[in-house]
Amino acid sequence: MFALIDCNNFYASCERVFRPDLNGKPIVVLSNNDGCVIARSNEAKTLGIPMGAPAFEYEQLFKANDVHVFSPNFALYGDMSQRVMSILEDYSPEMEIYSIDECFLRLHGLDFIDLQDYGNQMRNKVVRWTGIPISVGIAPTKALSKVANRIAKKYPTHTNGVYIIDNEDKRVKALKWLKIEDVWGIGRQHSKRLKSMGVTTAYDFTQLDDSFVRKNFSVVGLRLKMDLQGIPTLDLEEVQAKKNIATTRSFETNYTELSQLNERVATFAVSCAEKLRKQHSCCGSLMVFIHTNGHRKDLPQYSKNIVVKLPYQTNSSIELAKFAVQALSLIFKPGYAYKKAGVILQDFSPENHQQQTLFDNRNQRHIPLMQAVDKINKMYGQQKIRLASQDPKRVWKMKQEKLSPRYTTKLSDIITIHV
DNA sequence: TCTGGGGTCCTAGGACCC
DNA sequence: TCTGGGGTCCTAGGACCC
Numbered sequence: 312m313f314a315l316i317d318c319n320n321f322y323a324s325c326e327r328v329f330r331p332d333l334n335g336k337p338i339v340v341l342s343n344n345d346g347c348v349i350a351r352s353n354e355a356k357t358l359g360i361p362m363g364a365p366a367f368e369y370e371q372l373f374k375a376n377d378v379h380v381f382s383p384n385f386a387l388y389g390d391m392s393q394r395v396m397s398i399l400e401d402y403s404p405e406m407e408i409y410s411i412d413e414c415f416l417r418l419h420g421l422d423f424i425d426l427q428d429y430g431n432q433m434r435n436k437v438v439r440w441t442g443i444p445i446s447v448g449i450a451p452t453k454a455l456s457k458v459a460n461r462i463a464k465k466y467p468t469h470t471n472g473v474y475i476i477d478n479e480d481k482r483v484k485a486l487k488w489l490k491i492e493d494v495w496g497i498g499r500q501h502s503k504r505l506k507s508m509g510v511t512t513a514y515d516f517t518q519l520d521d522s523f524v525r526k527n528f529s530v531v532g533l534r535l536k537m538d539l540q541g542i543p544t545l546d547l548e549e550v551q552a553k554k555n556i557a558t559t560r561s562f563e564t565n566y567t568e569l570s571q572l573n574e575r576v577a578t579f580a581v582s583c584a585e586k587l588r589k590q591h592s593c594c595g596s597l598m599v600f601i602h603t604n605g606h607r608k609d610l611p612q613y614s615k616n617i618v619v620k621l622p623y624q625t626n627s628s629i630e631l632a633k634f635a636v637q638a639l640s641l642i643f644k645p646g647y648a649y650k651k652a653g654v655i656l657q658d659f660s661p662e663n664h665q666q667q668t669l670f671d672n673r674n675q676r677h678i679p680l681m682q683a684v685d686k687i688n689k690m691y692g693q694q695k696i697r698l699a700s701q702d703p704k705r706v707w708k709m710k711q712e713k714l715s716p717r718y719t720t721k722l723s724d725i726i727t728i729h730v
Numbered sequence: 731t732c733t734g735g736g737g738t739c740c741t742a743g744g745a746c747c748c
Numbered sequence: 749t750c751t752g753g754g755g756t757c758c759t760a761g762g763a764c765c766c
Contacts, residue, residue: 342734349734367732383734410766498764529740531764557736564731606733653735710732738765747756 312418312426312449312477313547315456316399316433318392319444319464321412322350325391326381328442329718329726337378341366344561344710345382382711390719394441402433407547415453417547430473450476453545454538457495458485458513482541486514496535501528513539552590552659558582559653563710565604566649572601573636575707577700579654580635584628585688587656588681593624593665595658597631599638604650615642624660627677628684631656632698 318324322340327333337354341347348355348364358376360369366380373380392411400406403416418426430447437445446467448460455476462485463474476482492502494513504527510516516524517539525533534544558579566572576599587594600616619638625631635654684696697703716724 344732344734346732346734363733365733370732413766496764500763529763531740553737555737559735561734604733651734655736736766738763740763741761743759745756745758748754 312421312451313453313456314403314416314418314430314433315409315448315453315460316414316416317446317448317460317464318395318412319446320350320352321392321443322381322383322388323352323355324443325388326379326384326715327352328391329715330379333379337376338381339373339378340381340383341713343383344563345380345712346561349383380713382714384715384717386717386720387715391441391443394719395437395443395445398437398440399433402429405547408550415456415547418449426475426477427473430475431471434472445472447473448476449474450482451541452538452543453547454495454535455482455485455541458489458539461489461493479541483514486517486539487512489513491516494535494539496531501532552592553586554659555655555657556583556586556594557653557655558586559600559651559655560709561651562649563708567645567647569640569643569645572639572643572649572652574700574702575652576635576639576654577632577698578702578707579652580632581628581698581701583654583656584626584631584681585685587626587631587659588662588685591662592659593626593662594621594631594656595624595660596620596656597635597638598655598657599635599642599653600655601639601642601649601652603647607648610648611646613644613647615644617642618657623673624665625673625677626662627674627681628698629677629680630674632700636700 323338326338326340335354336352337358338352339348339355339360340350342349345366347366348360348362348369351360351362355378358372358378360372360378372378388411396408396414399414399416403418405417405419407415409415418429421429426449430449433447434445437443446460446464448456448458448463450456450459459474459476463470463472476485489512491497491505491511491513492499494516497505497516505516510519517536519536521533521536524536537544560575560579562575566575580597596618598616598618600614602614603610603612605612605614617638619634621634688695718724718726
């Protein structure tokens, strides 16, 4: 059996842990730049605030209903996630952390344990130790555990937040209940096509012909179908080194000058390089993109990306910033109002396994230099040491008007209790 | 005025090899 | 008249996830 454990309204719940006065009140968490809604408490969902709603369009509704709005506090969410995961880890030797708020456990050899009770224990411990409510779905396959989790979340009073699919009747009933667009792995395009052929539930999908599914939805669709039928085809996945690393941002205002974009792109490249060094990889190519604001139909639009093959593998912030800024100069066109830019690293290889090129221009001294920079930044705070091409005066800011304290990761933000 | 960010996998088609 | 067969590798685009 597999268990899928999912934190309820995770970001909203994290904010509420340190603001118990907000229990029972509607909360939303916004994306970077306070752009759109990326998390909602149940109360906010009830008000009809959709996922992805642009914040400025809903300002009135927020005000009218006393919705508490938060800028994203990823330091907090990341730390809370680790706490939740480290508790759940104790419930099985095999765990896959699937996302910041979800994990799969393999429940093997628990034949004499009441799984309902086991799920209840997880729930109670996590909420008691962290304040985060979770839902637990248990079933013979990963896809079915996703379905079970959805039922647990949808009917908390009936299920007590734990639901188990452990026989054929329950499986069929659950799949007939689940709408096709809510199936894990069936997105907007697939569900549109399926609905047009009369497939409206997960159960209908499992009744389709194998070769038809294979042809129209590839092996991914076929694996999903089997998993939903109770034949395990999806297994726990190991943590692997990333194959791409990206840093991309929208700007609070539009940028028109190359110099402004240079600074942003250099900073993005440095941030990517730090992530790359953290996983001990080097990269062989990078992509830089810029584009104008696609929502502004009244402004001239321009969007371009460029992929640069590097002359050698590297993870030096200095080198990557240099190549990224060079690439930018090749695609920058004056006369446009740029809203977003990004750097994406690709073509990775292990750091300690580098192929030397015949005419190697790599500066070997960057290796100890970067180690020193990383160490200092770790000790004294992010970005303590920066490249001169990065914003030396911290001119660049994101719109973050409703940022909560870093309760768990910053000494000065720890809550004080007055006795 | 204002609309997020970071990932994965699969497939088809083109370029190349002998 | 008639123009092979069997591969690999790479990339762009499209789908999906949170």
